[in-house]
Amino acid sequence: MSDGAMSDGALRRAAYVVMVLCFCLYAVGLVLELLNPKAATSWGTGAAAPLIAFVLANMSFAVVGALILHRAPRNRIGWLMLGIGAVWAWSAASEGYILYAEVTRPGALPRPDLVAALSSWLWVPAIGLMGVFLVLLFPDGRLPSPRWRPVAWVATAAIVAGSARGLFLPGVIEDTSVEGLRNPLGVTSVQPLLEAATVAFFALPVCVLLSAAGLIVRFRRSHGVERLQVKWLASAGALVALVYAVAVLATLLSPTSGTTPDWVLAMQDAGLASFIVIPVAVGIAILKHRLYGIDVVINKSVVFAALATFITTVYVVIVVGVGSLLDRADRPNLALSVAATAVVAVAFEPVRDRVQQLANRLVYGTRATPYEVLSDFADRMGGTYAAEELLPMMARTVGEGVGASRAAVWLATATGLELEAAWPPESLATGSRAVGELAQVPGDRVVAVRHRGELLGAIAVLKPPGEAVTPAEQKLLDDVAAQAGLVLRNVRLVEDLRSSRQRLVRAQDEERRRLERNLHDGAQQSIVAVALMIRMVRARLDAESLPVAETLDQAADQLGSAIEQLRALARGIHPVVLTERGLGPALRSMAERSPVPVLVDDRLDERLPAELEGTLYYVVAEALTNVAKHAHASAVEVHVSATATQVALEVVDDGVGGGDAGKGTGLLGLADRVSVVHGTLLLDSPPGGGTRLLCTVPLTPFPRSTDVAPGRQRTTQPLGAGQ
Incomplete structure (x- = not known):
């Protein structure tokens, strides 16, 4: 802190002193005015209700400003709101003083003319601070951009000029409820210059309109919490502007002579009372969206x-x-x-x-409270959940618990850490998705998640602008991270299990291909060669060797049959057409060999990954086998299509239905295989209604897991789950 600068503690004390003085001034002014409720007033009916509402609105500025300054003693918005409250407080006390000294008990108080000269113009800085600078600087205390500086300069000049005019203009004092008071501070020599300062009364409304435009610009450019904060003030400002504009218009259209109509006075009362909306809106922005962090x-x-x-x-x-x-x-x-x-x-x-x-x-x-957050987190982690739902739920719990604008859950990998979940969900698409080490994880506060000393991941939070992580929030993050260690350990075990199953299926497929190649290139070719040799020997025999020739023909036929059996075996192990031409041709080849007529509807535009092609092929193979054995169907349809995110395979027959996935091992084995590629297998087989087998497999990215906690089941589960 530089020499001569006030400490934060001194600034806080000064803010509370100003707030207390404001309360005292408001109380004095309100009591003095209410002692003479029939006194003349320049605006409205002078009734108690709108007057009290207006005073409460102005007091709210001081209260909200002091609360902001308690948390952030150097915050511009806090001092601005406290200043608005102080100006209105002095104006209210002065107005009550003048009324009491001139109307209620004439001569009871000294120099009401001097008090009027020192206060009649205070509406100029009050309107300028409230209508220009509060709107222009909210919510972070900075201008939307440097191009708005001229608006601030012109508004400052208008406030100074308008205030100087009211303070030093000689003659009868304007803008006071008591007529005929002359200005004891008037300076006749500068009266022409002060009269020219009337232009400030036209410049200030223009600046108010420009500030409102600046708020709209800030609203359109802002995102997240800041957008919500600006929205509250913009809505309140629009409401006040509308009500006040109607009141002014009604005043201008009312007769200038005689008694002001009651409806005009009512509109003026509404205009006064509407100002309470502005500090209320700022207070809601602070409470609801935790602006400036004064919630504690x-x-x-x-x-x-x-x-x-x-x-x-x-x-x-x-x-x-x-x-x-x-x-x-x-x-x-x-x-x-x-x-x-x-x-x-x-x-x-x-x-x-x-x-x-x-x-x-x-x-x-x-x-709620940090400990309520911990209790809720423990309850959620102990209930039914899917692993792909667990991490987003953890991010949301942390984000809402500490009032963060963004919360993220990172998982440790062999190469560093990867972003797996974020709250709000749309923030998952922004920023880095992978970092090399814990220190590179972005956020205002990053807490490591460990289990038995092993780094499993991290929880990172980003607070709204101007807010810092409080000690209570840091303690909450540490407690959540301690509970999350076992959760992330389970997530890793599920992922390890899935990876192991993927490796097993991949190894099985590779072994099938190896066996198919060995049969095709080894045993099958050897038998073909023997058959050719027999045919060659048969061709060299003469007519006298007919019995030998017949024997050789029988041997050649048996070898041909053995070759066909080997080819069928090779196709069953892993069809060559699937490897060379893809899923569609392989399904059509399978349909040609099926004893039941099969219609293949192939809508794939390009090859799928080999792992997916193999899985879908064997799903159809098992389905057609079941149709041939049990369905008594006359026709089967196979539909396969793909979108940008998933592949859908459907096998439908017109058989007797009544299929049960729990009986037999064929479909259960397929369900396990489909789950390895993060897919689902659903069976719909009502008695007498045919059978429909639907398999959906995501393309990319694959979700982390579809498992559920032990002992608990989903409401809707894929085929084979829980068996």
């Missing part, structure tokens, strides 16, 4: 205020109320004081717990 301060303030109210109420009811019934309200009563203390002592803890819960819900919303 508000939480404690709500609890403290509620408990203080409870204790005071109990004391007043027992000591004063009961004392009045006993005619002892005018003197101390030790017994009643002890009774009040006992009631407070007994009820304090339950009341405090209830108030704390309400404060948590008010401030944190669904986030």
Whole structure:
């Protein structure tokens, strides 16, 4: 901190002093005005309700500003809102002073003209700060871009010029509820210059409109939490502008002479009361979207205020109320004081717990408390879940628990860490998906997830602009990471199991291809050669060797039959046509050999990965085998198609139906094989209604897992699950 600069603690104390002074000024002004409710007013009916609403709106600026400054003592928005509240507070107190000194009790207070000269123009900086700078700088205290600096400069000049005009213009003071007061600070020598400063009253509304345009630009360019924050203020500003514009228009259209119509006065009252929407909107943006991170301060303030109210109420009811019934309200009563203390002592803890819960819900919303987040996380992890749902659920729990704008779950791999889940889900498509080490994981705070000392992954959070991770949130992240160690260990085991099954299927397919090649290039070719040699010997025999020739013909025929059997065996092990030409031709070749007529509808535009082709081929082979053995069908249809994300295979027959996946091992084995490539196999076989077998397999990327926790089942499960 540089020499002469105030410390954060001093700035916080200054903010609270200003807020308390604002309360005092508001109280003085409101009491003095309400003492003479029939006094003349320059705007509205002068009724108590809109006046109180206007005062509450202005007090809200000071309260919200002080709360922001408690968390961030150098935040511009906080000081701006506190300044708006202070200006309106001085204006309210001055107006009440003038009314009391001139109307309620004339001469009771000194120099109302000087007070009017020092306050009648305060609406100029108040409107300028509220309508220009608050709108232009919200929510981060910076201009949308450097091009908006001229608007800020012109607005500053207009505020200074308009304020100087009201302060030093000689003659009758304008903009006060009491007419005829002359300005004791008027400077006649500069009156022409001050009259020219009237242009500020036209420049300031233009700056207000430009600031509103800047808010719209910021809204269109912003994303996520900032967009929601700006949306609240934009909506409130639009509402106030509409109501106030209607009130001004009604005032301009009303008769200039005589009594102002009641409906015009009502519109003016509505215009005054509407200003409360602006600080309320800023407060909602702070509470709902955790702008500036003052949720802890508000939480404690709500609890403290509620408990203080409870204790005071109990004391007043027992000591004063009961004392009045006993005619002892005018003197101390030790017994009643002890009774009040006992009631407070007994009820304090339950009341405090209830108030704390309400404060948590008010401030944190669904986030609740960190320990509620931990409890919810443990409940979710212990219930039914699919592994591909687990990590996004973990990211969401962490993100909502710490109020992050983004939360991510990373898994450790052989080469580093990979991003597996993020909240909000759309943020998964942005940023890096893989890093080499833990230190490279992006985020405001990154917590390693370990199990028995082994790094399994990491949880990373990104807080909204201007917010930091609090110690309580850091503790929450550490606790979640400790619980997540076993969860990520299970995810890794599931992935290892799936990888092992993939390797086994891949090895089986490779062994099938090797056997097919060996049969084709080895035994089959040897038998073909022997058959050719027999045919050659047969051709050289003369007519006298007819018995020998017949024997050789029989041997050649048997060798031919053996060759066909070897070829059929080779095709069953792994068809050559599948390897060389792809799934569609292989299915058509299979259909030609089927005893039941088969229609193949091949809509594939290109070859699939070999692993997928092999899996789908054997699904059809098993289905056609079952049709031939059990279905008594007259026709079968095979449909295969692909999209950008998955392949769908459907086998439909018109047989007797009634198939049961739980009987026999054929379909169960296929279901296991299909699950290896992250697919699903569904069987629909109502009695008498034919059979429909649907297999869907994703192309890329494959999800992490489709398994469920032990002992629990999905509502809808793929074929073979849980068998």
